[in-house]
Amino acid sequence: MRLIIYISVLPLLILLTQCQMEEEESTQNWYKGNLHAHSLWSDGDDFPEMIMDWYKRNDYEFAVLSDHNILAEVDKWITIGDNKGRQQAYEKYKMAFDSTWIQTRRDSLDRIEVKLKMLSEYRGLYEEADSFLIIKAEEITDYHDGKHIHVNATNIQELIPAQGGDNVSDILQNNIDAVNEQRERLGVPMIPHINHPNFYWSINAEDIKKLDGERFFEVYNGHPAVFNFGDETHPGMGEMWDDIQTAYLTNDKPMMYGLATDDSHRYHNMEVGLSNPGRGWVRVGADNLTANAIVEALERGDFYSSSGVELKSISNSNGKLAFTIDPEEGVEYKIQFIGTKKSDLGQPGVVFEEVSGTEASYHLKQDDLYVRAVIISNKIKENPFQEGETEMAWIQPITHP
Numbered sequence: 001m002r003l004i005i006y007i008s009v010l011p012l013l014i015l016l017t018q019c020q021m022e023e024e025e026s027t028q029n030w031y032k033g034n035l036h037a038h039s040l041w042s043d044g045d046d047f048p049e050m051i052m053d054w055y056k057r058n059d060y061e062f063a064v065l066s067d068h069n070i071l072a073e074v075d076k077w078i079t080i081g082d083n084k085g086r087q088q089a090y091e092k093y094k095m096a097f098d099s100t101w102i103q104t105r106r107d108s109l110d111r112i113e114v115k116l117k118m119l120s121e122y123r124g125l126y127e128e129a130d131s132f133l134i135i136k137a138e139e140i141t142d143y144h145d146g147k148h149i150h151v152n153a154t155n156i157q158e159l160i161p162a163q164g165g166d167n168v169s170d171i172l173q174n175n176i177d178a179v180n181e182q183r184e185r186l187g188v189p190m191i192p193h194i195n196h197p198n199f200y201w202s203i204n205a206e207d208i209k210k211l212d213g214e215r216f217f218e219v220y221n222g223h224p225a226v227f228n229f230g231d232e233t234h235p236g237m238g239e240m241w242d243d244i245q246t247a248y249l250t251n252d253k254p255m256m257y258g259l260a261t262d263d264s265h266r267y268h269n270m271e272v273g274l275s276n277p278g279r280g281w282v283r284v285g286a287d288n289l290t291a292n293a294i295v296e297a298l299e300r301g302d303f304y305s306s307s308g309v310e311l312k313s314i315s316n317s318n319g320k321l322a323f324t325i326d327p328e329e330g331v332e333y334k335i336q337f338i339g340t341k342k343s344d345l346g347q348p349g350v351v352f353e354e355v356s357g358t359e360a361s362y363h364l365k366q367d368d369l370y371v372r373a374v375i376i377s378n379k380i381k382e383n384p385f386q387e388g389e390t391e392m393a394w395i396q397p398i399t400h401p
Helices: 012-023 048-057 085-094 119-126 167-186 205-209 239-248 293-302
Strands: 027-032 062-065 078-079 103-108 112-115 133-146 145-156 191-192 216-221 257-261 281-286 301-305 311-319 320-325 334-343 350-356 359-363 370-382 390-398
Touching: 027 133, 048 062, 048 119, 048 191, 062 145, 078 119, 085 293, 119 133, 119 293, 133 257, 145 167, 167 191, 167 205, 167 350, 191 293, 216 239, 216 293, 216 390, 239 370, 257 281, 281 293, 311 390, 320 370, 320 390, 334 359, 350 359, 359 370
Parallel strands: 027 062, 062 133, 191 216, 216 257
Antiparallel strands: 027 281, 078 112, 103 112, 133 145, 145 191, 281 301, 301 390, 311 320, 320 359, 334 350, 334 370, 370 390
């Protein structure tokens, strides 16, 4: 898929340069990818090779396995035993690969054990230049007083143990700092992102407002237990996003961006109530399909997040946000431009404008602190994380130039 980014016309003196920029940017590729998934290396129920095959066959250009507190670069054996998920995975695995690939042994109870393949062993089966990329990742998994505090690290190079801390914010900060320290030390682009804040109601906006060095969180997660839209007493991720964004921008912190991810664990049965793949993804506008280019594009905000809605074009120029939806026949789209007024910081996340249709634009007003957009379709999502879910997309926020 390709999206064309239109750049506004500059004065005549630099028109030639601008035209050259337009020509260069029009060739920018928009890669579909998932940044959060699990395998038998932690609490997923399938082999990494089978999961990468699924993402590649389903038209993703990049994917990760972000298993809990582990990287796939050590010897690890798993017992099949009487676990039905593992039994199912093993039977499919044997159909896909022969005995020269699969390593097995028997444990002291005569149960079959299978050696998991390291990333360095299986990535060559799936990676193709400009077609499919596997990015190394880890879900740094910490706990405090019954709360689940998880931070994904994308393009990580070395394992980071859970850092711990005295409270939720401290634990988040310590793990974020560990990712950023590794990035600085190794000179490799990598990002931390906060996972599913409403999972067990573990992380709130006040926890995130205190942080430094974090620019990403999950506005949508496909796991059925994460409460993306909140409940009667807890805000949804959109509300939380605006609360955090307002606090960040009024305290000279960088923009907070919202990711959509799968957080997939279950691959054998596709149904509501299971954490399946294919529910949330990002489209990233990068110059090429490499891990460094993907991370750098995410940091520029050159991406949108989706649970089904796709775009034809998107532009952000001189304080104007504009985009065109790639429509499906018979589907209706509601577009909301959301932000906070500088004159009313106590009321974050108001709807500046709402339109229906397949294209829309919004030019920041003087009193606007920022604007983002959400697209809500009336198409019921196939295999949703909860019944009645419709396909959506989240456009990243912009501020005044």
